[in-house]
Amino acid sequence: MLRKFILLISFVTLATFANAQQYDDTAFIRNWLKQQIDSISDPGMYGRGYVNKGRDKAADYLSRQFKALNLKYPGKKRSYFQQYSFPVNTFPGKMNFAFDGKPLAAGEDFWIDAGSNGIFDTSMQVEVKDLASIATTEEWDVFAKSFQPKGRAYILLNADSLCKKLGIRKRYLTYILPKGCFILGQKGKFNWTVECDHAEATVLYVRDELLKNVPSKASANIASKWFSSAKSKNLIGVLPGAIADSYLVVSAHFDHLGMMGINTVFPGASDNASGTAMLLYLAKYFSTHPHKYSIIFIAFSGEEAGLLGSEYYIRHPKLPLNRIKFLTNIDIMGDATEGITVVNATEYPKQFDFLKEINSRNHYLPKIVSRGKASNSDHYYFSELGIPSIFIYTNGGKGYYHDIFDKKEEVTLMNIPQNARLLIDFLRDYQ
Ligand SMILES: [Zn+2]
Known part of the structure; x- marks a missing residue:
């Protein structure tokens, strides 16, 4: 009994000592x-x-x-x-995007806007659209009607200046675009996010260097699911x-x-x-x-x-x-x-x-x-x-x-x- 008691004490002492020591041990x-x-x-x-x-x-x-x-x-x-x-809004399946048959790496070459729609369109003609001349919501509404929902992928230039003129944050651009595939150049690092809303449009941020020579064709197979x-x-x-x-x-x-x-x-x-x-x-x-x-x-x-x-x-x-x-x-x-x-x-x-x-x-x-x-x-x-x-x-x-x-x-x-x-x-x- 006594022996057991002494053992118990020494065990507790040791445990306490070990305990104190570990919290000081970097x-x-x-x-x-x-x-x-x-x-x-x-x-x-x-x-x-x-x-x-x-x-x-x-x-x-x-x-x-x-x-x-x-x-x-x-x-x-x-x-x-x-x-x-x-x-x-989630992306629980395929995330394939390519220029002229060459696949781009998700998360490195391109990033999908988190509120985006999915898309399946394997034969898109790439077209460049400059948004610099649009100054008002009315002008934007007219311009937006010129986009085709299928068979085209649009590289949008001067999206920042458009957002500024319309008084919206860039992440809301996705929600004012119609159904279709839209590409925005990304200088440097991209920070991804989570969106609770889901848009009609598919918006892809692509590394700027990859847009220097405008590709002629794009293909996309991207699954999205909104809950x-x-x-x-x-x-x-x-x-x-x-x-x-x-x-x-x-x-x-x-x-x-x-x-x-x-x-x-x-x-x-x-x-x-x-x-x-x-x-x-x-x-x-x-x-x-x-x-x-x-x-x-x-x-x-x-x-x-x-x-x-x-x-x-x-x-x-x-x-x-x-x-x-x-x-x-x-x-x-x-x-x-x-x-x-x-x-x-x-x-x-x-x-x-x-x-x-x-x-x-x-x-x-x-x-x-x-x-x-x-x-x-x-x-x-x-x-x-x-x-x-x-x-x-x-x-x-x-x-x-x-x-x-x-x-x-x-x-x-x-x-x-x-x-x-x-x-x-x-x-x-x-x-
Ligand atoms: Zn955090």
Whole structure:
């Protein structure tokens, strides 16, 4: 009995020691995060979007992680899920496009506008149309009637100036074009997105260099499918604190752009497998280091479609919103070579100063940049309700964003363990 008791004590001591040590061990933190990022951004997650049920696969994976980390369910139902739906346009099949019989690579040579229609037209004459002379909506309406829906692919010049004159953002051009195939030149990098609406037209952005010599023929075989109501899930898990009805919230979106046809994945390793991994790491830490307050961990979906998961949550909160003391949203957390930026720093100077003070005392990160309000991630709707919220993103890395190169191999995790410690200290000592 006594022997057993001593063994138990030494086991507990060792476990506690190992526990304390692992949270100080940069290599341990890096490896743990790396493993999570690799799993969450694996090509088998199909870019955590709307093709091949990528978002559900990711949600199931996260649910298992929440369970393993001993997070509690947010209500009586034994589930972390909060299901809701929204319309979404998808490309779940072929994505073939060619000039003069030469196929172009999806995601590298061309990108489909996310609101586009599918198309099957293997013999299109390429024609160039200059939009520079059109100045009014009336002129545009007349001009638009000259496009043929079949047998032609139109390279549109001066689309930017037309959008400016009509007072619309470029992404809305797709919706004012008629049925047919339209090509826009793309200088440099293209950032893909998710669209909830669907257009009559098929709009393809093609690398500028490929349009220098205008091809004579184009062929396209592209499948699109619009869902008026696609289900998505947020995940909510809780670590109860001594003051159980006061909450700190840590949030990160786990959805990404999904797939541009069945062969082209947008893995979203930096955006936002990295932030989701950090959320899990913080949950891991606080599940063994209980906090004074309860901590709610929310993995949002629908962010890339327009902050839809967090918007749904604030309308259907699982726990009272007015008991939230502070929300920390993390989105893009793969490389902090140049430190971090804090959105809403100007709104919450006390919290921002506290974060900076912890950082300079411990020399964690080279720089913490203050930024004002911005509607660029899931903190936004909380913040608009007057709930104290910040959004933290890291600065550094190779700059792959909303493209097919945002892969796990490209996530450096530079200064990320230090960033993890900064977040832990900030949350642990939050009063
Ligand atoms: Zn993001």
